[in-house]
Amino acid sequence: MDVPGGGRGFERSSALQRRLHELVPGGAHTYARGSDQYPEDMAPVLVRGDGCRVWDADGNCFIEYGMGLRSVTLGHGYRPVLDAVHRALADGVNFSRPTRLEVAAAEDFLSLVPGADMVKFAKNGSDATSAAIRLARAATGRDMVAVCDQPFFSADDWFIGAVEMNAGVPENTRNQTVRFQFNDLESLRQRFAENGGQIACVVMEAATALAEPEPGFLEGVRALCDAHGALLVFDEMITGFRWSASGAQTVYGVRPDLSCWGKAMGNGFPISALAGRRDLMELGGLRTESPRVFLLSTTHGPETVSLAAFRAVVRAYADSDPIGVMERRGTQLAEGVNSAASELGVEHLVAAIGRPSCMVFTTRDGEGRPSQPYRTLFLQELLRRGVLGQSFVISAAHTVADVEHTIRATREALVVYRQALEDGGVDRFLIGRPVAPALRSLARPRQL
Numbered sequence: 001m002d003v004p005g006g007g008r009g010f011e012r013s014s015a016l017q018r019r020l021h022e023l024v025p026g027g028a029h030t031y032a033r034g035s036d037q038y039p040e041d042m043a044p045v046l047v048r049g050d051g052c053r054v055w056d057a058d059g060n061c062f063i064e065y066g067m068g069l070r071s072v073t074l075g076h077g078y079r080p081v082l083d084a085v086h087r088a089l090a091d092g093v094n095f096s097r098p099t100r101l102e103v104a105a106a107e108d109f110l111s112l113v114p115g116a117d118m119v120k121f122a123k124n125g126s127d128a129t130s131a132a133i134r135l136a137r138a139a140t141g142r143d144m145v146a147v148c149d150q151p152f153f154s155a156d157d158w159f160i161g162a163v164e165m166n167a168g169v170p171e172n173t174r175n176q177t178v179r180f181q182f183n184d185l186e187s188l189r190q191r192f193a194e195n196g197g198q199i200a201c202v203v204m205e206a207a208t209a210l211a212e213p214e215p216g217f218l219e220g221v222r223a224l225c226d227a228h229g230a231l232l233v234f235d236e237m238i239t240g241f242r243w244s245a246s247g248a249q250t251v252y253g254v255r256p257d258l259s260c261w262g263k264a265m266g267n268g269f270p271i272s273a274l275a276g277r278r279d280l281m282e283l284g285g286l287r288t289e290s291p292r293v294f295l296l297s298t299t300h301g302p303e304t305v306s307l308a309a310f311r312a313v314v315r316a317y318a319d320s321d322p323i324g325v326m327e328r329r330g331t332q333l334a335e336g337v338n339s340a341a342s343e344l345g346v347e348h349l350v351a352a353i354g355r356p357s358c359m360v361f362t363t364r365d366g367e368g369r370p371s372q373p374y375r376t377l378f379l380q381e382l383l384r385r386g387v388l389g390q391s392f393v394i395s396a397a398h399t400v401a402d403v404e405h406t407i408r409a410t411r412e413a414l415v416v417y418r419q420a421l422e423d424g425g426v427d428r429f430l431i432g433r434p435v436a437p438a439l440r441s442l443a444r445p446r447q448l
Helices: 013-022 077-091 100-112 125-138 185-194 217-229 246-252 277-286 304-319 322-343 374-382 402-424
Strands: 046-050 053-056 060-065 118-122 144-148 178-179 198-206 233-236 258-261 272-276 350-353 359-364
Touching: 013 217, 053 100, 060 402, 077 125, 077 374, 100 118, 100 272, 100 304, 118 125, 118 277, 125 144, 125 198, 125 272, 144 185, 144 277, 178 198, 185 217, 217 233, 246 277, 304 322, 322 350, 322 402, 359 374, 374 402
Parallel strands: 144 178, 144 198, 198 233, 233 258
Antiparallel strands: 046 053, 053 060, 118 272, 258 272, 350 359
């Protein structure tokens, strides 16, 4: 196994990235994967992965965090998933009628999620959340949506209209989405009061890496939805298979009307799901007297490879304890990183924070303000030492040795970080322009 390190430079990756910008808008297929999210000329273009390690076009080896945008919890190339996929491939991938695998996958899913009576599979999270919105609007006869002030729910207009990067979304669509604050019941109560029975549903994550629900908050959201005739939709894209295989709704004991799943349920294979109460889900079926909802109808939703991968993930979670491993390794990482920061006197500026299985890091300037330049410097120094990641979101494939390497790399990166603080800024240490928010309205400050 190669020793993680970025000592071979990024010449080939940079050339490939330039070509990507000629061929693909933004140079990547997800804004969070864009080169503007990494130090300039240090955005690795990857060629393979194994466990928690990846290799780029220049031959650099990295320990990766936030693998597959948090979709890979068991590791790249996890053998039981690959074996299940190979078996499915041999029998065909896509057919003109449902397969027996669809029955088995649906049964597996519904056995995990006690709050769901029916499920429909799709390919990405936006499929599932947007189908939930359509279903809620049909069920309630209302148009408006209340979304929690959490980062991302969908690439579709109902949500993108509510973010800064909303060019191309009609104003009337933007006005149909209102926001409320996590752990602030009064803010949601206000949204209901202001919009006179027009809110079809409340969409939220039950928890995030940085925010646990305060006692009574989720129960209060459930009660407000019931009082105002709105549906409660939980986004389980991140929490599902990271908080629990049964989702955050089981961890916190609050049952939504609909829930949306994806990411880790396929260990990187493309699969998502919409699940919920039978009376709601049947509005998209053949056993309803109501006008039918065009719920989800996708060519690739039932393809066999991803369903087989999902079933293998379910077995892995039943036979072993990936979440426990992530919690333990994440705790080890947090303790090591935060100890190094304290030793170097920057613990109030740089810290590993959040749920151990889903951690992020802070990067603040000398005044204690969140700083993109200092974040970029930290990313730069980690890359030089063989650590790739916009976060410290761990997987069950990270070993004790991988975590120890990351802690050493972080300590060395923090030495440079402290030098920049003493220097009054990053200019002498940072190569290129700082990273920029992914969902910003203009290409500046990382315009090409």
